[in-house]
Amino acid sequence: MATLKDFRDERLRKLEELRALGVDPYPADSNRTHKVVEITTDFKKFDGKAVTVDGRVTSIRKFGKLAFIVLKDFSGEIQLFLRDGDVADLDAKKGTLGLKQLPLLDTGDFVEATGEVIKTKTGEVSVAVKTLRLLTKSLRPMPASHEGFTNKEERMRRRYVDMNVNQEVRDRFVRRSKFWQATRDFLNQHDFIEINIPVLEHTTGGADANPFVTHMDALGQDFYLRISHELPLKRLLGAGYERVYDIGPRFRNENYSDEHLPEHVAMEWYAAYWDWQDGMEFMESLYKYVLKETFGKLQFKLGDFEIDLDKKWEVWDYAEVIKKHYDIDVYSTSIEEVKKALKDNNLEVEKTENLPRGIDKLWKNIRKNVAGPVWLVNTPLFISPLSKSNPDGNTVQRFQPVIAGSELGNGFSELNDPIDQLDRFVEQQQMRDEGDDEAMMLDIDFVEMLEYGMPPACGWGYSERVFWIFEGVTAREGVPFPQLRNDIDDVTRSIYPELDLTGGEAGEKK
Numbered sequence: 001m002a003t004l005k006d007f008r009d010e011r012l013r014k015l016e017e018l019r020a021l022g023v024d025p026y027p028a029d030s031n032r033t034h035k036v037v038e039i040t041t042d043f044k045k046f047d048g049k050a051v052t053v054d055g056r057v058t059s060i061r062k063f064g065k066l067a068f069i070v071l072k073d074f075s076g077e078i079q080l081f082l083r084d085g086d087v088a089d090l091d092a093k094k095g096t097l098g099l100k101q102l103p104l105l106d107t108g109d110f111v112e113a114t115g116e117v118i119k120t121k122t123g124e125v126s127v128a129v130k131t132l133r134l135l136t137k138s139l140r141p142m143p144a145s146h147e148g149f150t151n152k153e154e155r156m157r158r159r160y161v162d163m164n165v166n167q168e169v170r171d172r173f174v175r176r177s178k179f180w181q182a183t184r185d186f187l188n189q190h191d192f193i194e195i196n197i198p199v200l201e202h203t204t205g206g207a208d209a210n211p212f213v214t215h216m217d218a219l220g221q222d223f224y225l226r227i228s229h230e231l232p233l234k235r236l237l238g239a240g241y242e243r244v245y246d247i248g249p250r251f252r253n254e255n256y257s258d259e260h261l262p263e264h265v266a267m268e269w270y271a272a273y274w275d276w277q278d279g280m281e282f283m284e285s286l287y288k289y290v291l292k293e294t295f296g297k298l299q300f301k302l303g304d305f306e307i308d309l310d311k312k313w314e315v316w317d318y319a320e321v322i323k324k325h326y327d328i329d330v331y332s333t334s335i336e337e338v339k340k341a342l343k344d345n346n347l348e349v350e351k352t353e354n355l356p357r358g359i360d361k362l363w364k365n366i367r368k369n370v371a372g373p374v375w376l377v378n379t380p381l382f383i384s385p386l387s388k389s390n391p392d393g394n395t396v397q398r399f400q401p402v403i404a405g406s407e408l409g410n411g412f413s414e415l416n417d418p419i420d421q422l423d424r425f426v427e428q429q430q431m432r433d434e435g436d437d438e439a440m441m442l443d444i445d446f447v448e449m450l451e452y453g454m455p456p457a458c459g460w461g462y463s464e465r466v467f468w469i470f471e472g473v474t475a476r477e478g479v480p481f482p483q484l485r486n487d488i489d490d491v492t493r494s495i496y497p498e499l500d501l502t503g504g505e506a507g508e509k510k
Contacts, residue, residue, distance in 0.1 A: 004140065004491050011139045014104045018137065021101070022092030025137035030054050030112055037075035039117055043125050046117040053078060053127060054112045054135060056164070058144070060105060067102055071113065079126040080113045088131045095133045108138035159481055172471060173480050175294050179467045180247055182293035183267055186286050192243040192269055197232035199225060199249070203445070206230030208438040209252040212262075225251035229268035229461065231446050234414060237272050238454040245269035250463075258474040259406060259465050263483060266463035274458035276397040276413040280375060283411060283460060284313055287373075287401070291470060300470060302404040305371040309403075313373045316402075318380060318395070322359065325366050330359055330380050331394050338362065354431070356382050372403035387412035389420075404469050409462035416457065418450035 018025050032054040039046050039053070055073035062068075065084035070077055082099060089098040097104070105111065112133040120126050142164055143149045149165040156162075163170040184194065202221070204211045206228025215222050229246045236244045247267040254262060271279070288309055292298055298309040319330050326341045338358035342349045347361050360383060378395040379387075387396040397413035415421050425447065431439035468478035476482040488501045 005495060007141050008139050008495065011106055011137070011141075014106070015137050015139070018101075018104055018134070021090065023090075023097070023101075023134060024095055025134055027095050027133070027135060030135055031114075032112065035075040036071070036073045036078045039127075040076055040078055040125050043117070043119065048116055048118070050114065050116055050130075051127060052112060052114040053080075055110065056142075057105060057107050057109045057111055058142075059107060060102070062102060065099075067099060069105075069111070069113075071111065079120070079124050080115075080129050080132075081118065081120060081126040082129045082132070086115075087129050094131075096131045097134060098132075105134070106138060106141065107144070108140070108142040109134060110136035110138075156476060156482055156484055157487070163480075172473070172478070175471065176464070176467055176478070179290060179294045179464070180265070180267075182290040183286070184247060185293075186289045187243075187245050187269060190243070190282070192245050192271070193241060195233075195236060195241070195244050195246060196248065197226075197229060197236075197246050199251075201226050201232075203441045203443040204228070205440045205443050205446070207252070208440070210254060210437045212251045212253050227252050229266065230459065231443060233268055233270045234454060234457070234459070235446070235449050237270055237414075237457050238449045238452060242272040242455075243269070256476065259468065261475045261479065261482065264463050264465070264475070264479070266461060268459065268461035270414065270457055270459040272455040272457045275456065276377075276399050276411060276458055279411045279413075279458035279460055280377075280399045283399075283401070283409065294467070295470060300404075302469065302472060305404045307371060307373070307404055309373055311373075313375055313401075315375045315377055317378045318363070318376060318383075319378065321366060321376075322362060326362055328359075328362070333359075354436070356380075359383065367402055367407065368405045370402045370405055372401065374402040376400045376402055376407070384412070388415045388417075406465065406469055408466045408469060409460060411458065411460040414454075414457045414459050416450060416454040418447050421450055422447045 015025055031052050033052045034046075036053055036055065039051060053071060053073070055071040055078075057069055058072050058077065059070040060067070067082040069080040069082065071080055082102070084099050087099050088096055090096065090101055112135050113127050113129045114131045115127045115129040118126055118128045142161065144165075147165075149155060149162060154161075155166075155169075159169075163173070188194070200214070200216065200223040202223065204224035204227050207230070209227040211224040211227050213222055213224055227250055229248070229250065233244050233246060245267060248265065249263055250266050251263050252260075254260060256262070271282075274282075288298060291309060300307040300309075322328055322330050326345075328337060328341060333355070335353065335355050335358065338355060339349050339353060341362055342353075342358060345362070345365055347365060350357075359380070377399050378390065379398040379400075381389055381394055381396050384396045384398050387398050389396055399411045401408050415424075425440065425442045428440040429442040432441065464478065465475070468475055471478060493501050
């Protein structure tokens with residue numbers, strides 16, 4: 001049975017034969033006049049007209065003096081019809097191939113075809129080829145769609161193959177792009193300004209997460225990869241901007257799950273002179289706009305959940321929900337009572353468990369069964385150290401949407417009292433010093449900014465988890481190139497025996 005190496009060796013032989021004929025197998029120029037979809041969807045307009053199409057070969061069939069090639073570009077597929085006598089002969093200088101050189105082509109190659117648009121006897125829209133050029137010679141065979149490309153490990157490691165073979169995967173990332181473009185469009189329409197902020201920070205904050213650490217040689221100091229966009233964007237409010245946002249990657253040194261990745265794209269906005277209620281109304285509109293633009297609908301079947309975003313969104317009080325499910329008063333409970341509730345509900349109890357973490361676990365146990373859309377409000381102060389308190393002194397002005405068992409964002413009336421903020425930073429730093437790696441760091445520069453003055457404001461953040469949930473995929477399936485442990489397969493090692501390709505093995509052993 002032929003192996004991948006055998007197929008590659010045969011293609012290398014064809015490559016050398018093409019070079020021997022004087023044909024450049026990798027020319028820099030191309031001359032496409034139309035995308036495939038333009039021709040296939042408007043045949044009457046193009047009937048009998050000359051066009052030039054470019055794309056990847058997905059199949060080749062030859063029957064005597066006739067040949068058929070299926071060519072695929074990003075927009076779709078079209079048939080190339082080649083007939084002996086109509087197709088120009090080999091012209092190495094121009095890079096054109098004749099029918100005699102057709103055996104030197106393989107599926108996976110990129111070609112350019114020029115000819116008239118016709119319909120064959122079977123009624124298929126085709127290009128009757130006059131000239132055929134090779135644009136790229138492929139050395140590895142692309143799996144055919146009917147063969148499938150379903151091995152999860154292979155799909156993740158060779159995502160470019162996955163997207164070629166599995167159309168639904170390729171389409172997913174078009175929708176992902178639409179999701180972020182719609183987010184950007186809605187914000188821009190409401191007078192927000194996009195300002196990109198640093199990824200590398202001296203002190204990272206704005207979320208409970210363990211950061212990645214790197215080193216900057218130029219300054220001789222360690223930096224953290226940001227875990228949130230929050231603090232730099234709020235500094236911009238202090239600088240006089242009134243509505244700002246940023247969309248980009250953030251990094252949290254945590255484990256993989258169906259809803260979390262160590263690296264992912266997120267968005268945060270901040271609006272001066274808004275409070276949490278302004279933000280909640282705004283976000284309900286933004287969700288509807290973005291999801292309608294991305295998926296073309298507001299009603300979804302997500303797992304066992306039936307979701308209708310067009311209906312009235314419910315509002316739940318945090319303490320009331322915990323009381324209803326566990327008979328615990330979050331404002332007067334003890335860590336022992338919380339640990340007992342965790343055990344009674346078969347939830348993990350860690351040695352470093354503290355009250356905020358324990359109560360958050362109890363809430364998440366409720367959340368997993370909530371279809372939504374629901375707004376969760378009046379979160380306890382000890383759960384949200386960076387948000388503004390309500391007049392009751394026990395809760396904060398925070399709002400979170402719960403949809404399909406997940407929290408799909410976070411919004412706050414932002415804390416702008418520098419003394420209050422410093423006290424909370426100190427409390428968080430003490431937790432960090434006591435072993436909680438996810439507690440926030442003391443950021444004295446941010447406190448200084450607050451002392452100069454930041455207007456009352458509302459802030460919001462969500463990640464691409466929103467897209468994953470509505471797309472109905474896991475986190476790894478929801479990004480084009482998920483991080484994987486470094487590995488090099490045996491076939492590649494055998495193809496390049498002269499190279500030292502032990503990095504993959506070494507990486508796995510560490």
